[in-house]
Amino acid sequence: MRAAPLACVAIVCASQIVSGQWSQWRGPHRDGIVPAANAPAVWPKEPVVKWRQPTGEGYSSPVVENGLVFVHSRQDPEEIVTAFHLESGKTIWRATYAAPFTKNPYASQMSKGPFSTPIVSGGRVITLGVTAVLSSFDAATGALKWRKDFSKSVDTSKLFTGTAMSPLITNGLLVVHVGDDRAGALRALDPQTGAEKWVLPGHGPGYASPVTVGSTQPQIVTLTDSAIVGVDVQSGKLLWSLPFPDEWHENVVTPVVAGDVLVISGTRKGTFGYRLEHTVGKWKPVQVWHNADLPMYLSTPVADGPMLFGFSNKRKGQLFCLDTRTGKTAWTSEGRFATSASLTSAGPNLVVLTTDGELIVLRRDSAKYDELRRYELSSSPVWAHPVLLRDTIVVRDAESTAVWSLSAR
Numbered sequence: 140m141r142a143a144p145l146a147c148v149a150i151v152c153a154s155q156i157v158s159g160q161w162s163q164w165r166g167p168h169r170d171g172i173v174p175a176a177n178a179p180a181v182w183p184k185e186p187v188v189k190w191r192q193p194t195g196e197g198y199s200s201p202v203v204e205n206g207l208v209f210v211h212s213r214q215d216p217e218e219i220v221t222a223f224h225l226e227s228g229k230t231i232w233r234a235t236y237a238a239p240f241t242k243n244p245y246a247s248q249m250s251k252g253p254f255s256t257p258i259v260s261g262g263r264v265i266t267l268g269v270t271a272v273l274s275s276f277d278a279a280t281g282a283l284k285w286r287k288d289f290s291k292s293v294d295t296s297k298l299f300t301g302t303a304m305s306p307l308i309t310n311g312l313l314v315v316h317v318g319d320d321r322a323g324a325l326r327a328l329d330p331q332t333g334a335e336k337w338v339l340p341g342h343g344p345g346y347a348s349p350v351t352v353g354s355t356q357p358q359i360v361t362l363t364d365s366a367i368v369g370v371d372v373q374s375g376k377l378l379w380s381l382p383f384p385d386e387w388h389e390n391v392v393t394p395v396v397a398g399d400v401l402v403i404s405g406t407r408k409g410t411f412g413y414r415l416e417h418t419v420g421k422w423k424p425v426q427v428w429h430n431a432d433l434p435m436y437l438s439t440p441v442a443d444g445p446m447l448f449g450f451s452n453k454r455k456g457q458l459f460c461l462d463t464r465t466g467k468t469a470w471t472s473e474g475r476f477a478t479s480a481s482l483t484s485a486g487p488n489l490v491v492l493t494t495d496g497e498l499i500v501l502r503r504d505s506a507k508y509d510e511l512r513r514y515e516l517s518s519s520p521v522w523a524h525p526v527l528l529r530d531t532i533v534v535r536d537a538e539s540t541a542v543w544s545l546s547a548r
Contacts (some may be wrong), residue, residue: 190228345390428466
């Protein structure tokens with residue numbers, strides 16, 4: 140007897156999220172959707188910068204909790220974790236540690252990282268460095284609580300830009316994926332003590348980040364360097380695996396759930412919709428559609444009801460809207476939009492932050508591209524995901540972190 144397809148729940152249940160404003164990769168629920176209470180009520184003619192602080196290099200996104208902005212960055216050869224006061228920009232604490240890193244020559248134009256977005260939980264800020272150094276800091280004081288160094292498992296000749304997945308906390312476990320193109324392991328730890336709970340050896344990581352899917356038997360879904368996998372949260376048992384090879388092992392796009400469809404994309408493969416079916420005691424991903432015209436590379440899409448809004452690397456960059464029930468394209472923007480972009484759904488709007496430092500606000504429309512506002516927020520490249528807190532937006536560029544006011548003026 141076939142059970143229901145992929146459980147229709149949020150990627151990470153709200154009850155599993157420690158109270159906070161923007162505690163992890165892509166927001167409170169790890170899905171790029173701003174809670175209604177945090178969506179901007181208005182979009183002003185021009186935002187006003189409240190403060191800007193230099194923070195060093197890296198593409199790691201800021202996170203916000205209890206009035207503090209946490210930024211993970213690098214001033215070679217050290218990695219730095221800094222807590223800024225959200226309102227004033229004052230540095231509350233700063234922690235550094237040695238993190239020597241030799242860049243792969245194929246990635247010579249990229250930052251040395253870090254790339255992973257921290258996660259805040261239980262009064263801790265947990266960071267994963269470019270060399271897979273996993274650290275837990277007291278969120279209020281910056282005191283180091285524990286550290287795990289997995290750097291010996293990472294060879295940068297086999298992982299071009301170093302460790303990039305963002306840690307996940309689910310069902311009381313901290314989950315990371317470390318390794319390189321030769322091999323790796325998913326690891327679950329106690330977020331308070333760092334004690335290891337289970338290890339699943341196998342493929343090395345891609346650059347995507349894991350999400351939690353389902354409620355009755357929650358599973359971790361992520362992309363490795365060559366496959367899509369589903370893993371039981373509590374035991375670490377591999378539930379299913381589907382080959383998803385890429386010649387450069389560039390599986391970058393975080394999986395997204397839209398209703399009962401799991402959306403997966405690859406830069407040389409296009410975008411796929413799968414349903415997870417449970418039959419005769421086994422899980423199986425079943426492909427329901429494939430859109431070869433809308434591949435994604437460095438940008439993770441956002442689902443809103445049955446519609447998926449994303450950024451494709453086709454035509455030198457274009458926004459699109461796709462119907463996740465059929466896989467059919469609803470609309471695309473013109474090409475040459477940007478190198479990449481971060482997407483956030485906020486109330487009736489889609490908020491797009493491009494690598495060129497432009498913040499573009501669209502009316503979230505499944506029929507057409509409908510631009511509402513466009514702002515210039517940085518003259519330096521922006522690769523980090525923004526943090527949107529109603530009338531405030533936190534933006535990190537290649538040189539600094541800034542807080543902007545969106546209050547109407």
